[in-house]
Amino acid sequence: MALERYGFPVRTAADGLEGLELFRAERPDLLLLDVMLPLLDGVGLCRRIREESQLPILMMSARGDAVDVVSGLEAGADDYVVKPFETAVLVARIRTVLRRTGLPDREPEPVAAEPGPSPDPSVREIGGLTVDTGAMEVRVAGRQVLLTPTELRLLLEFTAAPGVLLERQLLLERVWDYGWDADTRVVDVHVQRLRAKIGAERIETVRGFGYKLRRSAG
Structure with a gap:
């Protein structure tokens, strides 16, 4: 009611x-x-x-x-x-x-990402991980991976800044739209779920701070 x-x-x-x-x-x-x-x-x-x-x-x-x-x-x-x-x-x-989950209301802001020419700016390729931001499709070694909208938004943040540390609070603000202190376990569990789908070795934990996407798998 x-x-x-x-x-x-x-x-x-x-x-x-x-x-x-x-x-x-x-x-x-x-x-x-x-x-x-x-x-x-x-x-x-x-x-x-x-x-x-x-x-x-x-x-x-x-x-x-x-x-x-x-x-x-x-x-x-x-x-x-x-x-x-x-x-x-x-x-x-x-x-x-x-x-x-309307996906996405804005492109994640790159954070000190190294420049590199790409034949298609809507496609991000990082160590066998391909994210097509136009079609909203994710592939690992050519195999399509299905993500929830929240997982996809999280991955978009990582692929916008490969190799760059993203703090948990920053991810809460950008992915969950939380402008206040919230439970960071939400971030941790979603990172675990994302790792299970794209490969655990791709996302590195920076203890006490947050996570970063490795530029190459392994």
Whole structure:
């Protein structure tokens, strides 16, 4: 009822299995999943949906424990919110997720990247990793890789500045549109997910600061 007052058309499901059926029938713009669902919990439902779709998913839970937060993110959620929360806060998070998954509202700003001529400026090639920013396609050694919109935005930031350290707070601002201090575990888990898809060796951790994309794999 609160979300409808803010202008969102809403369909609801009482349990995870009903939610999976509703997702397949309706194909919504965004999924808001509670962790504590009967029959199939929110984390399990998130995993099932990620096998079929890359649409944005926002998890909510009454438990702010790190294990619950990380489990939801590792299952494929784009973001999470911990109850209790103000409705206006939830609406702001929903709008932020929808806005950033529109892809992309701006090109990431290069940070001291070395110049290099390219036959097609919309294509970035770095050590066997190819990102076509026009078609929004990613390939590793010629094989297409499917990324969620959030993962793709994260990769765009890395490929705009290969070899350059990107701090976690900077990534939160650019990828998640957070202009305030937020939980950097969101960044860490998404980097893990991105590594699993493009190769763990491609993204280097700079302990205590952030991450950088290696110019060559290995």
